[in-house]
Amino acid sequence: MELQIxxxxxxxxxxxxxxxxxxxxxxxxxxxxxxxxxxxxSFTFRKLALDIGTTEAGIYRYFENKHRLLVYxxxxxxxxxxxxxxxxxxxxxxxxxxxxxxxxxxATTVEDDIQTSHVNESILHQIIIAESxxxxxxxxxxxxxxxxxxxxxxxLCKAIGDFILACNPNYKYPKSLANSIIEIAHIQNFxxxxxxxxxxxxxxxxxxxxxxxxxxxxxxxxGKY
Amino acid sequence: MELQIxxxxxxxxxxxxxxxxxxxxxxxxxxxxxxxxxxxxSFTFRKLALDIGTTEAGIYRYFENKHRLLVYxxxxxxxxxxxxxxxxxxxxxxxxxxxxxxxxxxATTVEDDIQTSHVNESILHQIIIAESxxxxxxxxxxxxxxxxxxxxxxxLCKAIGDFILACNPNYKYPKSLANSIIEIAHIQNFxxxxxxxxxxxxxxxxxxxxxxxxxxxxxxxxGKY
DNA sequence: TTGAGATAATAGTAATACTATCATAAAAAA
DNA sequence: TTTTTTATGATAGTATTACTATTATCTCAA
Numbered sequence: 142m143e144l145q146i147x148x149x150x151x152x153x154x155x156x157x158x159x160x161x162x163x164x165x166x167x168x169x170x171x172x173x174x175x176x177x178x179x180x181x182x183s184f185t186f187r188k189l190a191l192d193i194g195t196t197e198a199g200i201y202r203y204f205e206n207k208h209r210l211l212v213y214x215x216x217x218x219x220x221x222x223x224x225x226x227x228x229x230x231x232x233x234x235x236x237x238x239x240x241x242x243x244x245x246x247x248a249t250t251v252e253d254d255i256q257t258s259h260v261n262e263s264i265l266h267q268i269i270i271a272e273s274x275x276x277x278x279x280x281x282x283x284x285x286x287x288x289x290x291x292x293x294x295x296x297l298c299k300a301i302g303d304f305i306l307a308c309n310p311n312y313k314y315p316k317s318l319a320n321s322i323i324e325i326a327h328i329q330n331f332x333x334x335x336x337x338x339x340x341x342x343x344x345x346x347x348x349x350x351x352x353x354x355x356x357x358x359x360x361x362x363x364g365k366y
Numbered sequence: 367m368e369l370q371i372x373x374x375x376x377x378x379x380x381x382x383x384x385x386x387x388x389x390x391x392x393x394x395x396x397x398x399x400x401x402x403x404x405x406x407x408s409f410t411f412r413k414l415a416l417d418i419g420t421t422e423a424g425i426y427r428y429f430e431n432k433h434r435l436l437v438y439x440x441x442x443x444x445x446x447x448x449x450x451x452x453x454x455x456x457x458x459x460x461x462x463x464x465x466x467x468x469x470x471x472x473a474t475t476v477e478d479d480i481q482t483s484h485v486n487e488s489i490l491h492q493i494i495i496a497e498s499x500x501x502x503x504x505x506x507x508x509x510x511x512x513x514x515x516x517x518x519x520x521x522l523c524k525a526i527g528d529f530i531l532a533c534n535p536n537y538k539y540p541k542s543l544a545n546s547i548i549e550i551a552h553i554q555n556f557x558x559x560x561x562x563x564x565x566x567x568x569x570x571x572x573x574x575x576x577x578x579x580x581x582x583x584x585x586x587x588x589g590k591y
Numbered sequence: 592t593t594g595a596g597a598t599a600a601t602a603g604t605a606a607t608a609c610t611a612t613c614a615t616a617a618a619a620a621a
Numbered sequence: 622t623t624t625t626t627t628a629t630g631a632t633a634g635t636a637t638t639a640c641t642a643t644t645a646t647c648t649c650a651a
Contacts, residue, residue: 162597180505185638196599201640271503274553278496280405282560291561298564314566314579320557321550321583328499328549329542335507336516339523341539354539358546361586387628410607421630426609 148220153288154213157203167193168203169217169260172210177264181211181272208279212290215276218269219293221262222246223300236307237365243301244359248326248352270327298323309363318362322355329354373445378513379438382428392418393428394442394485397435402489406436406497437501437515443494444518446487447471448525461532462590468526469584473551473577495552523548534588543587547580554579 147160159165171193176184186207190197204210225246230239251262277291285291301319305312312318329340329351337343342350372385384390396418401409411432415422429435450471455464476487502516510516526544530537537543554565554576562568567575 157597164598182504186640187638196601197638197640198600198642199598202597206639274499275503277561278500278556279407286561295561295563314582316563317554317557317565317567317579318583320553320564321546324549324553325546328545331503332542332545336502336511336520338520338541339545340542342542354542357539358543358583358587361589362583364586382628389629411609412607421632422607422609423611423631424629427628431608 146221146224148217148224150213150217150220151289151292154209154216154290155203156201156205159203159213164193164195164199165203167195168200168210169214173214173261173265173268176211176214176268176272181207181275208276211272212276212285214265215269215273216290216293217260218262218265218273219297221260223293223297225251226297226300230304236304237360240304240308240359241356243304244322244326244355245352247323248330248355249348270330273327274324305359305363308365312363314362318359322359325358326351326355371446371449373442373449375438375442375445376514376517379434379441379515380428381426381430384428384438389418389420389424390428392420393425393435394439398439398486398490398493401436401439401493401497406432406500433501433504436497437510439490440494440498440501441515441518442485443487443490443498444522446485448518448522450476451522451525455529461529462585465529465533465584466581468529469547469551469580470577472548473555473580474573495555498552499549530584530588533590537588539587543584547584550583551576551580 150158150160152158157165159169168189172184172189175189175192179188184207186197186200190200193200204213226243229242229246233239233242251266277285277294279285298316298319301322302315305315305318329342330348332339333342333346333351337346341354375383375385377383382390384394393414397409397414400414400417404413409432411422411425415425418425429438451468454467454471458464458467476491502510502519504510523541523544526547527540530540530543554567555573557564558567558571558576562571566579
């Protein structure tokens with residue numbers, strides 16, 4: 142038996158559902174590779190079209206512009222991560238252990254443990270690290286938010302915030318701490334690889350050190366250290 | 367007596383020093399206003415030239431491209447902030463008090479307490495919140511780092527890291543905690559204003575709440591709570 | 592067999608991100 | 622005072638990006 146998961150995406154994210162067609166799936170697959178390789182700024186629909194063997198117009202039928210495509214990809218990642226969090230914390234009833242599992246999922250490179258057809262999750266994780274805040278750090282963030290484009294991120298933060306509260310119901314900043322640990326995990330990873338002097342992990346370049354830092358931070362903050 | 371501070375900028379940041387000429391100062395002044403208003407993505411040299419009443423070519427004489435201009439502005443901010451940190455912690459010998467002062471400088475809107483001619487520091491702070499990570503989140507981060515473009519940010523982190531160590535010489539992650547608190551301060555501020563459901567400060571929209579969160583986080587982490 | 596849905600091919604536009612050239616005005620050096 | 626440097630303005634031009642529009646073709650399902 143081969144299991145496939147399918148993530149239902151917000152319809153505002155696309156013009157035509159890329160999951161429904163071969164070209165659509167190719168757009169997702171190749172855009173992930175290309176954004177990873179070139180960085181989001183240098184990534185263009187023209188280059189993507191050339192790579193896939195289609196035309197710019199073809200891609201514009203699926204996505205309004207490259208920013209929407211980025212938001213789509215990132216939203217997919219957050220949904221997928223929330224799903225992973227659910228699976229990995231299933232049947233675990235100790236709140237601290239659950240939180241530890243979440244931190245590990247956030248801070249370490251994904252192993253392809255869930256089958257998804259057309260997405261390379263490990264490369265996607267690298268995109269998230271470098272590009273994910275660009276999804277909302279725009280001057281149209283309010284409109285995008287009204288279209289619910291950031292719901293997967295919010296849902297994940299909500300879930301993590303609830304885990305934090307389960308550890309310590311009196312902790313005053315569960316939501317803020319939730320998104321903080323996500324963003325810290327990414328920025329530490331980015332700095333470790335690109336501006337290592339800014340971190341305490343320069344020598345080892347080891348993700349498990351980031352995880353230790355995060356655990357230290359979180360459990361000290363919620364008073365369970 | 368009127369005191370003016372002058373920040374010496376890395377020469378790689380510009381083609382022609384904007385501090386030396388009227389046009390140069392105008393470029394800085396107007397670009398800050400315009401990036402604040404339009405967001406960095408919608409900001410162009412054409413619009414800036416029109417606003418100043420010069421030509422695109424004129425601006426290209428000062429800055430290679432709009433990204434370099436952003437990095438210049440941000441680098442200026444970090445240098446200025448490090449200077450502020452120095453002044454405000456001068457003659458304060460209690461390490462925890464010093465750290466508290468730094469957190470306040472990081473988390474709250476600047477009052478124009480130091481005279482600088484052509485920079486609106488309070489608008490600049492808003493730019494930093496929304497755009498500062500875009501300075502290094504690029505695929506040319508390594509080259510830019512070799513050119514020392516991020517030195518002011520690194521210097522500030524170093525200073526904060528030293529304050530952290532002064533509070534607790536055994537704390538294992540002073541550098542990582544230093545940049546983490548900077549980035550958390552910004553992201554909480556951004557979320558509070560733009561995606562308030564993600565924070566615990568939604569109702570009040572009050573920077574002092576962010577400061578409380580940061581203090582809680584930092585002093586818990588270094589074990590002085 | 593018809594027709595809906597998807598794609599390819601082509602064309603075209605406005606804006607962006609630059610580079611180059613030349614004339615001129617102002618400031619500094621001779 | 623004259624010369625030279627420096628900064629700016631005016632103008633022009635190119636490649637690329639970010640789109641939109643049109644038409645022809647292909648495929649699959651009713």
